[in-house]
Amino acid sequence: MSVQKEVKRITTHQLQTMKQRGEKISMLTAYDFSMAQIFDSAGIDVLLVGDSASNVMAGHETTLPITLDQMIYHAQSVVRGIKRSFVVVDMPFGSYQGNSSEALRSAIRIMKESGGHGIKLEGGSEIKDSVIRILSAGIPVMGHLGLTPQSIYKFGTYNVRAKEEAEANKLVEDALLLQELGCFAIVxxxxxxxxxxxxxxxxxxxxxxxxxxxxVDGQVLVAHDMLGINKEFKPRFLRTYADLHTIMTDAVTNYIADVKNRDFPNEKEAY
Structure with a gap:
């Protein structure tokens, strides 16, 4: 009788250990059950239920429109598909900025309703109170500094951040603050x-x-970009590992042709 090997879940403690021993951390976005299942089975360490779902799943220009309810829906779908990965859920725009009580309520809803393992917030000292309140409830928090897409209208551009000394120094200060407050990692x-x-x-x-x-200690990419589903976005930092846009287009084109030509379904595919 074969003994099934127990799958060891990734935890914040394991991520910390990986940094200490110099093992790089792999992270990808996921928004649905099927992709989460594939990524988890492949051995990804962290899955980010990103507010980038606003762009790649819903077709919005920015990450701003996605709601807390929609993020919870995507997170629920991802959590159902994993056995090993650590699942981090983005807190959407408006769910934590400027009101630490609202931030705590939002974070608790994400954890209770989605089954995710931690949350991610954008910003440094300006969201300090929200980070403190969320951590006080025992919820793991991942920070996010540099280009923060939820602040796109403030920046006015998606260009590289912190090239000037003043912004670079603030970023380092914010990173140290987030660590001091108790964040388990930072993007x-x-x-x-x-x-x-x-x-x-x-x-x-x-x-x-x-x-x-x-x-750095690990890398994250948006899955739809890395898999070549999204053809519009080609920044220097992106490496595409597949061309699913072409593969899927060809498959659909062949399916249409087979239906039109009465080749599908054939006798073997009928009951």
Missing amino acids: LEKIPSSLAKRVAKTLSIPIIGIGAGPH
Whole structure:
């Protein structure tokens, strides 16, 4: 009789251990059951239920329109598909900024209703009170600094952040603050590689990069970009590992042709 090997779940403690021993952390976005199941089976460490669902799933121009209810729906779907991965859920725009009580309510709803393992917030000192309140409830918090897409209208551009010394110094200060408050990890998005390296070396918690160079503790990409489903978005930091856009288009084209030509279904495919 074969003994089925027990799947060991990834935890915040394991992510910390991975940093300490120099093992890189792999992270991808996921928004639905089927993809989560595939990514989890492949061995991904962390799945981010990103507010990028607003773009790639709902077709919005920015991440701002997605609601808390919609994020919870996507997170529920992802959690049902995993056995091993650590699932982090983005708190959407408007669910935590400027009101720590609202932030705590939002975070509790995400954890209770989705079954996710932690939440992610964008920002540093300006969201300090929200981070404190959420952590006080025992909810793991991942930070997000650098390019913060929820602040796109403030920045006015998706260009590289923290190239100037003042913004770079604030980013380091914010990273240290988030660590001091008790965040278990931080995402750094689209900042100079040298700055990301400085943060990763200075902090003891895992630093995950997206467009932040190779000197951090792990990497995250949006799945639809990495898989080549989304053809519109081609930043320098993106490496595409498949061309699913072409594969899927060809499959659908062949299906249409077979239906039109009365080739599908054939006798073997009928009852």
